[in-house]
Amino acid sequence: MADGQSSAFRFEGRWRDYAPIAFTNLLLTLLTLGTYRFWASTRTRRYLWSHTQFIDEPLEWTGTPVELLVGFALAAFLFGLPFLFLQFGMQALALRGHAGIAGLLGFAAFLFIAYLAGVARFRALRYRLSRTFWHGIRGGTDANGFAYGLSWFWKSAAGTMTAYLLMPWSMVSLWNQRWRQMSFGSQHFRSEARATPIYPLFLLFYLAPVIFVIAVVVAGFAVAGAFFHFDLKQSSGAIAAIVILAVIVAVAGLYIVLGLFALVFYAAFLREAIGHLSLGDIDFQFDATTGDWLKLILGDMGLVLVTLGIGAIFLQYRHWKFFITHLEATGEVSLSSLGQSATRAPTQGEGLFDAFDIGAI
Amino acid sequence: MDSAWHYDGKSATRHTVRVVPMADGFQLEGEGGGSGPHGWSDVVALDGTRGRSVYGLRRVQGWRLIFDGPPPPAFAAHLPLPGRYGRWIDRFGLVRAAIAFTVISALVVALVLSAPAWIAPLVPQSVENRLGDAMVGDFGGRFCQTPAGRLALNRLAAKLGGGDAGVRSVEVANLPMVNAVALPGGRVMLFQGLLAQAKSADEVAGVLGHEIGHVRHRDTMAALIRQLGLSVVLGGMDGNISGLVGSALSLGYSRKAESAADDYAIGVLASSAIEPDATAHFFDKLSGGKAGETLERASNWISSHPVSADRKAAFLKSHRPGAAYRPALSDADWRALRGMCAADKRVAPPPSFGW
Numbered sequence: 001m002a003d004g005q006s007s008a009f010r011f012e013g014r015w016r017d018y019a020p021i022a023f024t025n026l027l028l029t030l031l032t033l034g035t036y037r038f039w040a041s042t043r044t045r046r047y048l049w050s051h052t053q054f055i056d057e058p059l060e061w062t063g064t065p066v067e068l069l070v071g072f073a074l075a076a077f078l079f080g081l082p083f084l085f086l087q088f089g090m091q092a093l094a095l096r097g098h099a100g101i102a103g104l105l106g107f108a109a110f111l112f113i114a115y116l117a118g119v120a121r122f123r124a125l126r127y128r129l130s131r132t133f134w135h136g137i138r139g140g141t142d143a144n145g146f147a148y149g150l151s152w153f154w155k156s157a158a159g160t161m162t163a164y165l166l167m168p169w170s171m172v173s174l175w176n177q178r179w180r181q182m183s184f185g186s187q188h189f190r191s192e193a194r195a196t197p198i199y200p201l202f203l204l205f206y207l208a209p210v211i212f213v214i215a216v217v218v219a220g221f222a223v224a225g226a227f228f229h230f231d232l233k234q235s236s237g238a239i240a241a242i243v244i245l246a247v248i249v250a251v252a253g254l255y256i257v258l259g260l261f262a263l264v265f266y267a268a269f270l271r272e273a274i275g276h277l278s279l280g281d282i283d284f285q286f287d288a289t290t291g292d293w294l295k296l297i298l299g300d301m302g303l304v305l306v307t308l309g310i311g312a313i314f315l316q317y318r319h320w321k322f323f324i325t326h327l328e329a330t331g332e333v334s335l336s337s338l339g340q341s342a343t344r345a346p347t348q349g350e351g352l353f354d355a356f357d358i359g360a361i
Numbered sequence: 362m363d364s365a366w367h368y369d370g371k372s373a374t375r376h377t378v379r380v381v382p383m384a385d386g387f388q389l390e391g392e393g394g395g396s397g398p399h400g401w402s403d404v405v406a407l408d409g410t411r412g413r414s415v416y417g418l419r420r421v422q423g424w425r426l427i428f429d430g431p432p433p434p435a436f437a438a439h440l441p442l443p444g445r446y447g448r449w450i451d452r453f454g455l456v457r458a459a460i461a462f463t464v465i466s467a468l469v470v471a472l473v474l475s476a477p478a479w480i481a482p483l484v485p486q487s488v489e490n491r492l493g494d495a496m497v498g499d500f501g502g503r504f505c506q507t508p509a510g511r512l513a514l515n516r517l518a519a520k521l522g523g524g525d526a527g528v529r530s531v532e533v534a535n536l537p538m539v540n541a542v543a544l545p546g547g548r549v550m551l552f553q554g555l556l557a558q559a560k561s562a563d564e565v566a567g568v569l570g571h572e573i574g575h576v577r578h579r580d581t582m583a584a585l586i587r588q589l590g591l592s593v594v595l596g597g598m599d600g601n602i603s604g605l606v607g608s609a610l611s612l613g614y615s616r617k618a619e620s621a622a623d624d625y626a627i628g629v630l631a632s633s634a635i636e637p638d639a640t641a642h643f644f645d646k647l648s649g650g651k652a653g654e655t656l657e658r659a660s661n662w663i664s665s666h667p668v669s670a671d672r673k674a675a676f677l678k679s680h681r682p683g684a685a686y687r688p689a690l691s692d693a694d695w696r697a698l699r700g701m702c703a704a705d706k707r708v709a710p711p712p713s714f715g716w
Contacts (some may be wrong), residue, residue: 024446024455031462034467039447050411056375058411066449099501135375136368185373303395338373341424 118152368422493546567640
């Protein structure tokens with residue numbers, strides 16, 4: 001089944017069709033003090049998946065709300081124990097004068113939570129793949145994510161402790177590691193993303209504050225020079241006002257510039273990562289540019305602001321649509337050789353991790 | 362029965378099939394792949410399928426029978442309807458379910474908010490004592506201790522009915538806060554800042570009486586349960602919301618508990634002939650004068666303490682003209698108590714960072 005001019009992935013949902021789901025989800029979630037959110041999440045995914053066409057058939061979401069509920073309870077328990085200790089036990093120990101032991105145990109609890117975060121990331125992807133069907137075939141992995149959690153832990157630590165200079169390497173290497181263990185049906189994913197192509201953009205983001213400060217200082221001297229040349233007896237109040245204004249503009253500018261460079265890097269990272277992902281004879285591509293991301297984020301902000309927050313119920317829809325619209329696949333699918341997945345399907349959902357829901361990856 | 366297709370869940374191949382009804386089930390027939398016979402009761406209707414009708418088979422993952430549109434009538438009669446909102450809501454209807462959820466949620470909220478007050482008395486005193494001891498310990502060596510000061514403190518606590526109320530220890534902690542607390546297990550702590558700021562022993566007596574009141578009513582356990590319960594319940598919500606709601610609800614004791622503790626203090630001051638006016642003036646420090654009171658009244662709906670001015674008035678009202686009031690402590694005892702932390706050379710100094 002060759003891919004024609006248009007992408008093999010098409011999103012065919014319409015927000016008007018999704019609106020009844022979104023609004024009833026909001027209503028029932030509020031009325032049940034949040035309990036319905038597992039059902040809400042499942043209904044939303046059923047809609048999004050079933051309106052995502054891949055070649056000749058839509059995807060199918062087969063996850064159930066109860067799985068999400070169990071996953072949440074499990075995660076709340078696992079994260080909750082060390083968290084409760086951080087909250088109460090440390091306080092009590094410190095009060096009793098065992099500040100050293102309290103600090104040590106607190107650090108251990110923190111490490112445990114950090115490790116769990118990596119495991120949760122892996123298991124979220126595993127759960128989603130195992131509940132995604134296409135042509136009656138599902139994805140999955142036999143790994144349980146505990147080993148990945150260790151890798152995630154030390155690679156993130158290495159990325160952070162080298163003054164963030166190894167961050168791109170850490171992100172790319174973890175991405176590859178995660179996806180290489182995943183499969184769909186009888187076929188394994190291959191992931192060959194590299195860090196080198198995205199390093200220049202990362203360094204741009206990394207050095208942006210330095211460049212920005214130099215630019216501001218140069219501009220400041222130029223303006224100040226012009227002023228003093230123009231009129232030395234200028235009232236000091238006006239000068240102070242101008243200086244304060246300049247500082248405000250500079251600080252706000254720094255945040256915007258930093259955010260933009262971060263976005264440039266992140267967009268490049270996802271293009272590199274998904275662009276080197278393949279399954280069987282299919283190669284994936286992701287073509288969202290920085291401008292596309294910027295439009296998505298500004299659109300999100302506008303939607304939420306204009307609707308006084310209620311528009312937030314459409315964010316998941318928007319993000320999924322964005323993801324699918326920019327996702328491409330080329331190559332051939334041999335249906336008869338794509339057999340069912342032999343992986344063990346997890347019995348519980350992704351737990352706390354679905355709080356960071358932005359697309360399927 | 363046409364335009365039906367089928368996936369067998371073993372490979373991705375698409376099979377065009379005919380559905381052949383049988384006595385208590387059906388069979389799929391088609392070139393290259395049939396399936397069945399299957400019983401009606403094994404069929405599941407899947408929802409969220411964009412106008413198509415998709416059926417799965419219990420216990421066979423990936424098995425699908427798909428009609429482009431509604432299923433043929435002969436087939437549909439035997440099949441379950443696909444779910445929509447969830448099984449229970451589908452059964453009762455959205456509106457009725459919504460009303461039921463509202464009622465249940467209101468009950469749950471009421472239960473959670475009132476639970477600490479009725480669970481606390483069920484906790485055995487011995488458990489509470491051990492809990493309090495574990496929490497406080499020796500407070501990092503910050504308890505001030507001199508023989509004369511200890512004696513004065515014990516006298517004051519005894520005068521205020523500490524023993525009968527279940528107070529197991531009263532200590533002065535070497536911290537500069539103008540405050541006092543009651544902790545689980547009948548442990549009351551006065552902070553050195555309170556003693557340093559107090560004009561007289563009478564003022565300290567009123568504050569100590571209030572804390573002893575909390576111990577007597579076992580409010581500390583309720584407060585602890587509330588804090589614990591909130592952190593568990595709100596743990597599942599979004600971080601910001603839980604922080605906000607948590608701080609609003611766990612400010613400490615309920616307003617009712619605060620008033621009851623004040624009532625206890627007023628009663629015990631009267632019965633031990635200590636003038637209540639000094640305690641009344643203590644509330645001036647809390648509210649910070651007139652402007653402070655306005656602010657306090659404005660935020661009163663969220664705060665757990667009754668407004669300081671109202672509490673002050675209650676203490677002032679309890680003053681009986683012509684009553685023979687005596688100082689709460691002799692001058693010597695008051696000096697010993699107040700100077701206990703300065704005199705104790707072994708006590709740990711207050712931490713240099715803020716709490």
